[in-house]
Amino acid sequence: MAVKILITLGQFGFLILIAPLVNGIIKKIKAFTQCRRGPALLQPYFDMIKFLQREPVVSDHTSWVTQLTPIICLSAYLVAGSLVPLWEHESLGTGDIIALIYLFALARFFLALAALEPASAFGGMGSSREMMITSLVEPVMVAGLFGLAVVAGTTDLNGIRGSGQQPAGLLMFIGLLIVAVAETGRIPVDNPDTHLELTMVHEGMLLEYAGKQVGLLHLAAMIKQVILLILLVHLFWPQNTGTPAYLALVFMVGKVIGLGLVLAMVESVLAKMRLFKLPELMAGGMAFCLLAIVSTYLI
Template sequence: MSALGYAAIAAQAGAVVVGAPLLTGWMRQVRARLEGRAGAGTAQPWRDLRKLLRKEPITAAGTGPAFRVAPALLVASTLVVAALIPLVSTATPISGHADAILVVGLLALGTVTLALAGLDTGTAFGGMGSSREMTISALVEPTILLAVFALSIPAGSTNLAAIISGAAEDPARLASPAGLLATAALAVAVLAETGRIPVDNPSTHLELTMVHEAMVLEYAGPDLALVELGAQMRLTVLLGLQASLFVPWGIATAGDSWGSLLLALAVLAVKVAALGALLAAAEVFWAKLRLFRVPELLAGSFLLALLAVTASYFLGTGGGIL
């Protein structure tokens, strides 16, 4: 493997770390403009992280290892996912290990770690947020897997690099019924996995409606900075995954050059920014669902993913998953 492959890994992992707070700031700015406000600026999340990193670390009394390890593990698992997923290139030294099941498992690891941290605090809100998060996760993770499986059947593999390469060579797959159903199912799953409206409100201050925020109420200082960065990275990674799966054009391949890698990085930034702006604009017109209505929405997305797998199996040309 040439230096280009290693550079692609470093480029997409670095882009996720550096760009995640900027994406969050961009989405807040888009939403502020649509609501008639000036907004704090795209770089405000980076300023918030810098302020938190300068504060004194504080650990809640009575907490154990789960509470202390969760922020670092959340960031680390998301960083591994950012390196595995073919965001800018399908030819990297680890592209052969970019299996959809592994990626979903790593994302679930971050979710479970944060839920355990919420339980470790022993507070009512921490336990409430953790139970809600695991209820949502139990429906979201299978939906992501089925949506990717629908695309993996024509490719004959659950490897994300193979799926993306095949979709780029045969765009008709994406316009098929299976591709459209999988797109809709994964879009809803991304909303739930990242705690966005209508599943959760990332800016809420009402304790009884919190999901993600309820689990991190006891964090402060550098630990809170890592939790916030991890959540922002997860949003960036999942939007990047959706862009790579359903709009794969622009991603560098095995025979490309350094210029193609830089172009792929720029195209990735544009695609993720466009998806972020679309999501922020939609949140202006959406309202948060009641908690008891969320499973209905997620069950609907699971059904869409199941229909996508069925359509891909009966209408596709793939011979099955290897």
């Protein structure tokens, strides 16, 4: 049990260290494709250090929800990340894909609730948009993950490793990639780099935060992005059996960065969609997942 706990803590540290790097690479590639210089690769680390050194400014109209939301979001995503095996090892066995989905929902619920507390117009607008997008994204995520769980015969994350390596796996991958884009708030669903309040979704919910709190929320968002990319690698592009742990981690980082480059290219060639066009995008993702499930039984 002690070894399992140390492995879990090691995964926490790995996610915290690698998440800003992946985010920096995505921003750098996106800037390169747009003929811009862009920020430095390590700029997200510098931003985290800057935020964590500043004291938070909290509104008098808020309660403990606003105070604890950054910690809850970061903790929920770290625990969710610990459920996804980075290499072949025995996990604590405390959760599966159902727990993963609910941990994501827990963080989203508290963030939306905290954005409403200061009675800010932009916070309320961001929360309402976030909940609308969530109602569209979660059915697609559930359909995709449980479709792979049916193929593997289990909802355990160790058991569904590589379950997307089948003829219908490409359809399921496209559906879950759309989910990853929506969950991470990237174009065409949202623009993580926007400074226009009227177009904000995720960033709109963070306008009332400052200092350490906003730093923790930004770190939580980057960790969430990495978890979704790691999950795609785990389901569709896993490591070969018997690969040493250190090589498995290196390959995992390389594959996650590769998927990050895909996200950067998608952002560079597409424009942000209108909010009321998002149901069509999510319907397309659901169609890919359902077609994959149906074709799995037909083949």
